[in-house]
Every structure is written in C-alpha cells, then in structure tokens.
Amino acid sequence: MQVEYQAPLQRLNTFGIAARARCLVRVRSEDDVRALLRQPGWDWQHTFILGGGSNIVLAGDVQRTVLKVEIPGRRLLREDERGWLVEAGAGERWHDFVVWTLQQGWPGLENLALIPGTVGAAPVQNIGAYGVELQDRFHSLDAIDLETGETFTLHHEHCAFGYRDSVFKHDRPGARGMGLRGRALITRVRFWLPRRWRPELSYQDLQRKVAETGIQQPSPWQVLEWVCAIRRAKLPDPAVLGNAGSFFKNPTVTAEQCADIIGRDPRVVHYPMPDGSVKLAAGWLIDACGWRGKTVGRAGVYEKQALVLVNRGGPQDPCSGGEVMTLARLIQTSVYERFGIRLEPEPVCVG
Ligand SMILES: Cc1cc2nc3c(=O)[nH]c(=O)nc-3n(C[C@H](O)[C@H](O)[C@H](O)COP(=O)(O)OP(=O)(O)OC[C@H]3O[C@@H](n4cnc5c(N)ncnc54)[C@H](O)[C@@H]3O)c2cc1C
Incomplete structure (x- = not known):
C-alpha cells in the first residue's frame, strides 16, 4: 500500500482536471484494503474509490481519502465444452484485458474494446458499446465492504444491472436493491465467455463496416479492429483532448x-x-x-x-x-x- 498526501490528480482523471487529493492510497491487494480498515479513525464514508478516472468530474480538491484500486491479475478459472470462466483483478486496464482474452482464443468482449478505465469499475455502470453490455458476459465479482471489512461475492442477479446502472450506483435500499455506492470496493471480476460465438453486428456502424469490406462473418479480431477504428474516428483521445x-x-x-x-x-x-x-x-x-x-x-x-x-x-x-x-x-x-x-x-x- 502506498500513501501520498496532497496528491495531484490531474493525470489520474481523463478530463485532465487539476485537483489534489488530501490523501491518496494505492491499494494493490485485498490485504491492503483490510489493513486500511484497521487504521484508527477509519470511516468509509470519507473515502472515494478511484479506478482509471475516466468517468468522473472532479469538482475541486478531494477531502475524502482516495483509494486508487491497482489490484492486478488475469487468469482462467475454468474451461469446459461450453466456454471459459475468466477472472481479472479490479486494477487491470479494461482494454488490455479484452485484448488478452482474444489472444488466449476466448472471444466475447471484442465489442467493448477501447473503453477506457479499469476492470473493477466496469460493473459499476455496466459498461456498454456496440450492442454488448458488461452484463451480457458477466459471471460474478468479489468485493470488500468498506464498513465491515467483510469480503463477499455477487452474482448477476445481485447486481441489478440496468442501462449504465447497477447496485453500485445507489446508496439506499430501493428499486435497485441493496445500494452499495461507495461502500463496496470491487476487487475481482469474472466473465463467462461461451465457446459458441457469433459476431454481434447489430449496430449501424458495424453494419456499415460489413458493407464496406464485404466480410459477412468477421473474426473476433476483425470485430475488435472495426470497433477500435469506429471509436477512434468518433471519440476524442483523452491523452490529446480531455x-x-x-x-x-x-x-x-x-x-x-x-x-x-x-x-x-x-x-x-x-x-x-x-x-x-x-x-x-x-x-x-x-x-x-x-x-x-x-x-x-x-x-x-x-x-x-x-x-x-x-x-x-x-x-x-x-x-x-x-x-x-x-x-x-x-x-x-x-x-x-x-x-x-x-x-x-x-x-x-x-x-
Ligand atoms: C473516451 C471515452 C470513451 C468512453 N466510452 C465508453 C463506452 O463506450 N461505454 C461505457 O459504458 N463507458 C464509456 N466511457 C466511460 C468510462 O470509460 C467507463 O465508465 C469506465 O468503466 C470507467 O472506469 P474507470 O476505471 O475509469 O472508473 P472511474 O472513473 O475511476 O470511476 C467511475 C465510478 O466507479 C467507481 N469505481 C471505480 N473502481 C471501482 C472499484 N474497484 N470498486 C468499486 N467502485 C469503483 C468510482 O468510485 C466511480 O463511482 C468512456 C470514457 C471515455 C473517457
């Protein structure tokens, strides 16, 4: 665990807004998180969980303790005749993880290529693009309750996924279930990638690629390439324009x-x-x-x-x-x- 005071956040948010965190803690393992919880005066309500900073707007300096999640790791947990169960640490870069799954020969995440941010943040807003949402490939996740220190596992049915929505965006029990906003630090996420794969090409931009290239049955790599090209043409690169x-x-x-x-x-x-x-x-x-x-x-x-x-x-x-x-x-x-x-x-x- 690494602790910095008055830490600059400009390079830790894709808008490039210049602000500071009173205290920034880089957590690299579950043990790091548990050690934090044992600190005297620990109060989860005075923390903010940060991934890649690609879905935040910093309104000013952050007085809460910023927990920058950097838990690494990617692995295959199970393989059978139906598919692959794959796990990644919350701190892994989402796009790198997508590319890695394809390199292993496990398709299914290619439509979600090039979305900035971390694996751990992906379930929070149920990321989606080009006809696929995280919930379509999600298996389960592990998280730590920042109030009690308890580690727990949530499956699909517990996450209340909706359009850019999940239980992690709500802070009160209600229509979307438990309300875990800011309280559950996601440490690992698992995905089920079925062997029976068909390209998801329903989006107009992808249909256009099919028409332009004449490729009716693209490979997962081809879809990834198309998605990246479409995104690069449409969206500004945060490294160039915040x-x-x-x-x-x-x-x-x-x-x-x-x-x-x-x-x-x-x-x-x-x-x-x-x-x-x-x-x-x-x-x-x-x-x-x-x-x-x-x-x-x-x-x-x-x-x-x-x-x-x-x-x-x-x-x-x-x-x-x-x-x-x-x-x-x-x-x-x-x-x-x-x-x-x-x-x-x-x-x-x-x-
Ligand atoms: C150029 C660009 C294109 C984008 N395109 C898309 C798109 O196509 N589809 C899409 O859905 N989104 C898109 N996004 C938004 C963004 O990339 C996603 O929301 C991404 O999942 C955010 O990840 P992050 O790690 O940067 O999260 P952050 O911005 O750091 O955090 C976002 C939220 O998640 C919480 N959080 C982060 N990590 C954890 C964790 N480990 N445990 C619990 N809570 C956590 C934070 O507290 C915060 O509430 C885009 C953003 C950019 C800049």
Whole structure:
C-alpha cells in the first residue's frame, strides 16, 4: 500500500482536471484494503474509490481519502465444452484485458474494446458499446465492504444491472436493491465467455463496416479492429483532448412522449426498445439545441459528437470541474426547454 498526501490528480482523471487529493492510497491487494480498515479513525464514508478516472468530474480538491484500486491479475478459472470462466483483478486496464482474452482464443468482449478505465469499475455502470453490455458476459465479482471489512461475492442477479446502472450506483435500499455506492470496493471480476460465438453486428456502424469490406462473418479480431477504428474516428483521445466519454445517458421515454417530441422535430433520432419504451439519442438532442462545437469558459462540446464534453484548456490551463458542470447544466436547461427531456449526466461528480 502506498500513501501520498496532497496528491495531484490531474493525470489520474481523463478530463485532465487539476485537483489534489488530501490523501491518496494505492491499494494493490485485498490485504491492503483490510489493513486500511484497521487504521484508527477509519470511516468509509470519507473515502472515494478511484479506478482509471475516466468517468468522473472532479469538482475541486478531494477531502475524502482516495483509494486508487491497482489490484492486478488475469487468469482462467475454468474451461469446459461450453466456454471459459475468466477472472481479472479490479486494477487491470479494461482494454488490455479484452485484448488478452482474444489472444488466449476466448472471444466475447471484442465489442467493448477501447473503453477506457479499469476492470473493477466496469460493473459499476455496466459498461456498454456496440450492442454488448458488461452484463451480457458477466459471471460474478468479489468485493470488500468498506464498513465491515467483510469480503463477499455477487452474482448477476445481485447486481441489478440496468442501462449504465447497477447496485453500485445507489446508496439506499430501493428499486435497485441493496445500494452499495461507495461502500463496496470491487476487487475481482469474472466473465463467462461461451465457446459458441457469433459476431454481434447489430449496430449501424458495424453494419456499415460489413458493407464496406464485404466480410459477412468477421473474426473476433476483425470485430475488435472495426470497433477500435469506429471509436477512434468518433471519440476524442483523452491523452490529446480531455474528456469523460458520453457525458449524458440516452434518455428513455414512453411511446406517447416520443410522439410528442417527433411532433416538435420529426428528425429526432430514436430507437424503439423491446419493452415498448423508446430510447432517444442524447447527442442528437444536444446537437439540435445548437451546442456542438460551443465553448463556455474552458469547457466545450466536442465538434464531432455533441454528447462529449471536452477540456478546451489543455494540460497547461485545464478547465475546472465547475466549468464542466456549468456547461452541463446549460445544456440540460436548453434540452429541457426545447424537448421537455431531462438529461442525466453519466460521470460521477466528485466533490
Ligand atoms: C473516451 C471515452 C470513451 C468512453 N466510452 C465508453 C463506452 O463506450 N461505454 C461505457 O459504458 N463507458 C464509456 N466511457 C466511460 C468510462 O470509460 C467507463 O465508465 C469506465 O468503466 C470507467 O472506469 P474507470 O476505471 O475509469 O472508473 P472511474 O472513473 O475511476 O470511476 C467511475 C465510478 O466507479 C467507481 N469505481 C471505480 N473502481 C471501482 C472499484 N474497484 N470498486 C468499486 N467502485 C469503483 C468510482 O468510485 C466511480 O463511482 C468512456 C470514457 C471515455 C473517457
């Protein structure tokens, strides 16, 4: 375990916001976590669990103890005629883990390639991209209760996965179960990768690749390559232009609400869902309100994709979390005024 005081966080969040942690602890094993819990005055409510910092906005210096999860390890736990059960430590980089599974000949995670961040954070918001969500391949995870020190295992049915949602995003018992926000430090995650593999190509961008290349039955590597190419063309690289990926969730509305919005603008991009609801493209709504390419202070809206807010100040004069949240609120207000839709931010604002 490594402890730093007044630790700079600028390189530990993909927005590149300059802030400091009063105390930053790098945890590399379950024992590190347990040792922390034995410290006099330990209070889990004054901690923040940090992975790769790719889904957070730092509102200022962090007075809570930041636990930077760096638990390593990847291994095959079981193999049978149906598939592979694979485990990774929470601190592993997600994309490296995806590539490693493919190198071993275990396909299934390729549509989730190039998502920044760590394996441990992936279940928190049930990461998803190009027709696959973490929950589709998830088996179970281990976590430590930061209040009691107890280690526990959660299976799929305990995690209350939803669209960019899980039990780890809720802090009270309720519709999404136990409410483990900030309290459960995920240490290891396991994935079930079935042998019977079919490429998941339902997304329009992937369909376009099939049409362009004429490859009807791509290999897992081919899908990974396509996904990486599509992502590189669409999303800014945080190493070049700070950002936290999609800033707002795509809102879900009823069919009646959707009809009302179509009445206001027939071009609205919408996707009917199996349960009868309709998902709206948040990026389109923001774009329609004229935000694409706009800048407020040192925070801006990415010119190629209005769903992504970016740090226009760069590493020398970075935007503050306050500027990002001000811009986010302005966008929320104009989308609400024009379409009656409340956009919900995806990243966690850390105060
Ligand atoms: C360019 C870009 C593209 C992106 N594309 C996508 C995408 O396609 N799909 C998608 O779903 N997301 C996407 N994201 C968002 C982000 O990459 C994911 O949410 C990712 O899982 C966050 O991982 P992280 O390790 O950086 O988590 P952090 O940002 O460090 O933390 C996020 C949350 O998880 C909690 N957390 C982190 N680690 C643990 C742990 N071990 N135990 C318990 N809680 C923990 C934190 O407390 C925080 O609440 C993108 C982000 C960027 C910058």
